[in-house]
Amino acid sequence: MRNIMTVSQTREADRFTIANEPVSTIDLMERASQAFVQKFISLFSDQRISVLICCGPGNNGGDGLAISRLLYEYGYSNIRVWIADFNGSRTDDFKVNFQRLSEIPIHVNELANTDNFEAIEAAIVIDALLGSGLNKPLEGALLNLVRHINASGKQVISVDIPSGMPADGNIMVETESIFARDVISFQRPKLSFFFPESAKSLRYFHTVDIGLDETYISALKTDFFEITEDDIRSALIKRSPFNHKGTFGHCLIFAGNINTMGAALLSAEASLYTGSGLTSLCIPPSGLSALNTRLPEAMALEREQLPSIRNLEKYAALAVGPGLGVGEDEKKYLRLLLNSKITSTVIDADALNILAQEGELFEQLKPGTIITPHMKEFDRLFGSSKNWWERTAKARENAVKRQIIIVLKNRYTFIAMPNGKVIINPTGNPGMASGGMGDVLCGMIGSLLAQGYAAEEAAMLACFLHGKAGDLLAEEGMAVIPPTMLIQKIPKVIGDFTL
Numbered sequence: 001m002r003n004i005m006t007v008s009q010t011r012e013a014d015r016f017t018i019a020n021e022p023v024s025t026i027d028l029m030e031r032a033s034q035a036f037v038q039k040f041i042s043l044f045s046d047q048r049i050s051v052l053i054c055c056g057p058g059n060n061g062g063d064g065l066a067i068s069r070l071l072y073e074y075g076y077s078n079i080r081v082w083i084a085d086f087n088g089s090r091t092d093d094f095k096v097n098f099q100r101l102s103e104i105p106i107h108v109n110e111l112a113n114t115d116n117f118e119a120i121e122a123a124i125v126i127d128a129l130l131g132s133g134l135n136k137p138l139e140g141a142l143l144n145l146v147r148h149i150n151a152s153g154k155q156v157i158s159v160d161i162p163s164g165m166p167a168d169g170n171i172m173v174e175t176e177s178i179f180a181r182d183v184i185s186f187q188r189p190k191l192s193f194f195f196p197e198s199a200k201s202l203r204y205f206h207t208v209d210i211g212l213d214e215t216y217i218s219a220l221k222t223d224f225f226e227i228t229e230d231d232i233r234s235a236l237i238k239r240s241p242f243n244h245k246g247t248f249g250h251c252l253i254f255a256g257n258i259n260t261m262g263a264a265l266l267s268a269e270a271s272l273y274t275g276s277g278l279t280s281l282c283i284p285p286s287g288l289s290a291l292n293t294r295l296p297e298a299m300a301l302e303r304e305q306l307p308s309i310r311n312l313e314k315y316a317a318l319a320v321g322p323g324l325g326v327g328e329d330e331k332k333y334l335r336l337l338l339n340s341k342i343t344s345t346v347i348d349a350d351a352l353n354i355l356a357q358e359g360e361l362f363e364q365l366k367p368g369t370i371i372t373p374h375m376k377e378f379d380r381l382f383g384s385s386k387n388w389w390e391r392t393a394k395a396r397e398n399a400v401k402r403q404i405i406i407v408l409k410n411r412y413t414f415i416a417m418p419n420g421k422v423i424i425n426p427t428g429n430p431g432m433a434s435g436g437m438g439d440v441l442c443g444m445i446g447s448l449l450a451q452g453y454a455a456e457e458a459a460m461l462a463c464f465l466h467g468k469a470g471d472l473l474a475e476e477g478m479a480v481i482p483p484t485m486l487i488q489k490i491p492k493v494i495g496d497f498t499l
C-alpha cells in the first residue's frame with residue numbers, strides 16, 4: 001500500500017529529509033524542479049513549443065523559476081515567465097531562484113496588481129502560482145489571473161497541485177482553482193486528486209519522486225492508502241497442482257428478477273471467471289432457461305427452494321442484490337439468507353435498497369460483511385452529504401461502528417475498512433461507466449470470498465482486478481467496455497499477477 005500524506009505530513013517528511021539526508025532546502029527545490037522537468041519533457045518533447053510559466057511568491061513559485069531555468073538549459077528557448085506577487089512576501093528559496101534566473105536571457109514580467117492581464121500567446125502554461133501552502137480561497141487579482149489562465153483555453157500543467165485547489169480532500173463545490181490538463185505532483189499524489197470534486201481542477205496527475213525519505217514516509221500514520229500492484233501480487237494465491245474445485249469454494253448468488261435477469265447472469269459469470277470452484281445462482285424460475293443456455297458451468301437454485309435448504313453453510317460465500325427487486329418476497333428471502341450460517345457475504349444493489357428500508361436488518365449485519373454502494377445507494381443508507389469528504393467520513397465512521405467493509409464505488413473506489421483506514425483503488429477508466437459493471441464487481445467479490453480470502457482482501461483484490469481488466473481493454477483501444485467483455489478479461493488479469 002502507498003500511504004497518502006496530508007500537507008502537514010508532507011512538510012514533516014520534507015523537514016526530516018532536509019535534516020537527515022541532509023539536503024538544503026534550495027537543493028531539494030532544485031531536485032523537485034528537475035523531477036518536474038523530466039516528466040514535462042516526456043509529455044512535451046518538442047523544444048520549440050512556447051511556454052508561459054506563472055509563478056507565485058512562495059516555494060511553488062520558486063519551483064516555477066527553477067523549472068524555467070532548467071527548461072531553458074534543456075533547449076526550450078521559447079519561454080516567458082510571469083511573476084504574480086501581489087503581496088510582496090517572497091520566500092528565501094524563491095529569491096535565490098529569482099537571482100539564478102536573472103543570469104539567463106528569459107523574459108520575466110512582474111505582473112501589476114490589476115485585473116487586466118495581457119492575452120496568453122504561449123501554447124502551454126505552467127502553473128506555479130500556489131502549491132500546498134494554500135490557506136484560504138483565491139481572491140482579488142490572483143483569482144482574476146487564475147480565471148484569465150482558465151479562459152485562455154491553453155493547456156495548463158500544474159506544479160504539485162492546481163493553484164487554489166485544497167490538497168487534503170475537503171473540496172467545496174464553490175472552490176475555484178486552475179484547471180490543469182496535467183498535474184505533476186511531488187512524491188505522493190494529493191489526497192484531493194481521488195475525490196470526484198477534483199474533476200473541475202485536473203484531468204490527469206503524475207507523481208514524481210523527489211527523494212524524500214521513504215522509510216520515514218511509510219512509517220507515518222495515515223488514514224488513506226492507495227493499492228499498488230505489489231499488494232495484489234502478494235495477496236493473490238497461486239493455484240497448486242493438486243487443487244480441485246473443492247479448494248476454491250462454492251459461491252451462492254441471490255439476484256435477478258423478471259426484467260433484470262441479466263444482472264444475475266453477469267454476477268454469476270463474473271464469479272465463474274474469477275475462479276470460484278462452484279457457482280450457484282438463485283433466481284426466479286423465469287430465468288432458468290437463460291441461465292442454462294448462457295452459463296452451462298453454473299448451477300441453478302430455485303427461489304422457492306431456499307427455505308427448505310437446511311445446510312446453507314455448504315455455500316462458502318453469498319453475493320446478494322444485483323437486479324433483485326425490492327418486493328416482499330425478496331425481502332423475506334434476503335432476511336433468511338442474512339440470518340443463515342453463511343458468514344462471508346457481499347451485499348449490492350437492490351439488497352442495499354432493502355437494507356435502507358429495513359433498518360433493523362441493516363443493524364444486524366455480521367462483522368466482516370461487505371457492502372458495495374454507489375453514491376446514490378450510499379446516500380440512501382447513510383443520508384445525503386454536502387460533498388465527498390463528508391460522505392467518506394460517514395463511510396469510515398460506519399465501517400468502524402458496524403465492523404463492516406464499505407466499498408464506496410466511483411472513479412476511485414474508496415474501501416472503508418473496520419479499522420478506520422480507507423483504501424483507494426486506482427484502476428478503472430470511463431469506458432467502464434455502463435450498466436452492469438457493478439454486478440460484475442459483486443460477483444467477483446463473492447467469488448474471492450468463496451475462495452477463502454478474508455473480506456478486506458476480497459474487497460481490495462476485486463476492485464483492483466475489476467478496474468485493471470477494464471484498463472487492459474482500454475489499452476487495446478476499447479473506448480466503451482461492455483461488462484460481458486470485461487468478464488472475459490478477468491482470468492488474464494489474474495494470470496498476470498499469479499503466473
Ligand SMILES: NC(=O)C1=CN([C@@H]2O[C@H](COP(=O)(O)OP(=O)(O)OC[C@H]3O[C@@H](n4cnc5c(N)ncnc54)[C@H](O)[C@@H]3O)[C@@H](O)[C@H]2O)[C@@H](O)CC1
Pocket residue numbers: 011014025028029032056057058059060061063091129130131132133134135136137138139142159160161186210
Ligand atoms: N521543502 C519543501 O517544502 C518543498 C516544497 N516545494 C514546493 O513548495 C510548495 C509549498 O510552498 P509554500 O509553503 O511556500 O506555499 P505556496 O507556494 O503554495 O504558497 C505561498 C504562500 O501563499 C500564501 N497563500 C496561501 N493561500 C493564498 C491565497 N488564497 N491567496 C494568496 N496567497 C495565499 C501563503 O501564505 C503561502 O505561504 C509545494 O507545493 C511545492 O511546490 C518543493 O520545492 C519541494 C520541496
Ligand SMILES: Nc1ncnc2c1ncn2[C@@H]1O[C@H](COP(=O)(O)OP(=O)(O)O)[C@@H](O)[C@H]1O
Pocket residue numbers: 349374409410411412413427428429430431432433434435436437438439440441466467
Ligand atoms: N469513470 C469510471 N472510472 C473507473 N471506474 C468506473 C467508472 N465508472 C464506473 N466505474 C466502475 O464500474 C462500477 C459501476 O458500478 P455500479 O454503478 O453499481 O453499476 P451497475 O449498477 O450498473 O452495475 C463500479 O465498480 C465503478 O467503480
Ligand SMILES: [K+]
Pocket residue numbers: 060127128129130131158159160161162163
Ligand atoms: K501550482
